[in-house]
Amino acid sequence: MYEILVTGGAGFIGSHFVRRMLRRDDVSRVTVLDALTYAGNTANLGDAFLDPRLTFVHGNILDAALVDELMARHTVVVHFAAESHVDRSLTTADRFLTTNVLGTHTLAAAAGRHGIEKFVHVSTDEVYGSLAEGAAGEDAPLRPGVPYAASKAASDLVALSHFQTYGLPLCVTRSSNNYGPHQFPEKIIPLFVTRLLRGEKVTLHGQGQHVRNWLHVDDNCAGIELVLCAGKPGEIYNLGGGTDLTSRDLTAKLLSLCGTDWDSVTYIPDRQANDLRYSMLWDKIRALGFRPAHDLDEGLEKTVQWYRHNHGRRTPPLSAAMRPRVILATAQGA
Numbered sequence: 388m389y390e391i392l393v394t395g396g397a398g399f400i401g402s403h404f405v406r407r408m409l410r411r412d413d414v415s416r417v418t419v420l421d422a423l424t425y426a427g428n429t430a431n432l433g434d435a436f437l438d439p440r441l442t443f444v445h446g447n448i449l450d451a452a453l454v455d456e457l458m459a460r461h462t463v464v465v466h467f468a469a470e471s472h473v474d475r476s477l478t479t480a481d482r483f484l485t486t487n488v489l490g491t492h493t494l495a496a497a498a499g500r501h502g503i504e505k506f507v508h509v510s511t512d513e514v515y516g517s518l519a520e521g522a523a524g525e526d527a528p529l530r531p532g533v534p535y536a537a538s539k540a541a542s543d544l545v546a547l548s549h550f551q552t553y554g555l556p557l558c559v560t561r562s563s564n565n566y567g568p569h570q571f572p573e574k575i576i577p578l579f580v581t582r583l584l585r586g587e588k589v590t591l592h593g594q595g596q597h598v599r600n601w602l603h604v605d606d607n608c609a610g611i612e613l614v615l616c617a618g619k620p621g622e623i624y625n626l627g628g629g630t631d632l633t634s635r636d637l638t639a640k641l642l643s644l645c646g647t648d649w650d651s652v653t654y655i656p657d658r659q660a661n662d663l664r665y666s667m668l669w670d671k672i673r674a675l676g677f678r679p680a681h682d683l684d685e686g687l688e689k690t691v692q693w694y695r696h697n698h699g700r701r702t703p704p705l706s707a708a709m710r711p712r713v714i715l716a717t718a719q720g721a
């Protein structure tokens with residue numbers, strides 16, 4: 388039976404992962420540890436709180452005493468908690484380094500002390516940096532171009548050092564850009580959709596030429612689940628298989644789905660740092676049986692429908708029956 392500690396489980400990807408874990412019969416406990424920064428919201432977990440196996444802990448991954456206490460009660464860890472927005476990292480890189488690097492070390496060190504059986508560290512393809520051509524395999528050099536990516540690359544190395552040095556059974560996943568319901572409206576898809584549905588304008592950086600690979604959040608979570616159950620300790624797994632698109636082509640799709648046109652778009656100068664193209668190979672996770680299930684057009688249509696249904700908000704409010712059970716709260720967690 389799995390007793391799973393999920394950090395950052397009130398965020399976008401973490402909350403989808405928690406729901407997925409609660410669908411398994413061999414999971415006896417899921418605990419979410421989340422500091423509820425601007426990006427976290429217990430309402431993202433909604434009716435998952437009806438499941439008595441789920442507990443929410445409002446706390447910080449940097450709180451070593453709290454982390455230690457939680458590790459003692461779990462067998463596996465899936466680590467999502469991070470500062471995750473590139474634009475914010477351009478002005479508050481110190482916060483990114485503290486949370487993403489030191490936070491990962493705090494968790495991995497406690498996991499080692501408590502004999503955690505599997506630790507999955509969730510990372511990003513952005514650590515490989517911008518590629519003029521070709522695609523990055525897991526052994527490609529780390530060339531992060533922006534502070535967010537640098538903090539994730541550093542956190543990957545710290546995490547892997549706990550495998551090398553102390554034998555912590557740890558895997559790293561690196562996925563491409565995720566999309567789907569419950570994403571905080573600061574990244575391009577939820578930001579554009581929520582604005583366009585309100586009849587507002589959106590801004591496109593440069594000429595809209597930046598290329599990203601778009602993977603549905605459920606597909607990323609399926610890959611992370613596979614790595615949790617079958618990943619080899621010490622290994623990195625790229626999680627790609629979505630669709631490559633320029634930001635201009637993505638915008639065209641969103642305009643059409645939101646029932647508007649290019650009059651809603653203003654071009655602005657590119658930001659001070661903006662990687663032109665990410666691309667990666669994902670043969671290792673494919674060999675474990677991973678196959679993304681979502682077609683981009685269908686996934687985007689459902690995502691826009693979700694935002695439309697939720698009146699442009701990212702998350703419906705919690706009903707009284709769904710209030711989270713908070714078992715611990717710390718001063719640092721607020």
Ligand SMILES: NC(=O)c1ccc[n+]([C@@H]2O[C@H](COP(=O)([O-])OP(=O)(O)OC[C@H]3O[C@@H](n4cnc5c(N)ncnc54)[C@H](O)[C@@H]3O)[C@@H](O)[C@H]2O)c1
Nearest residue numbers: 395397398399400422423424426427447448468469511565
């Ligand atoms: N969104 C993507 O497209 C994407 C792609 C690849 C990898 N990732 C990685 O996946 C993970 C989750 O991303 P997301 O998009 O769900 O992020 P998110 O910003 O939606 O959620 C992050 C969560 O972490 C929590 N958190 C932040 N600092 C914390 C701290 N110090 N202690 C405890 N909790 C804290 C926040 O409250 C929030 O709930 C991140 O590690 C990110 O780097 C994201």
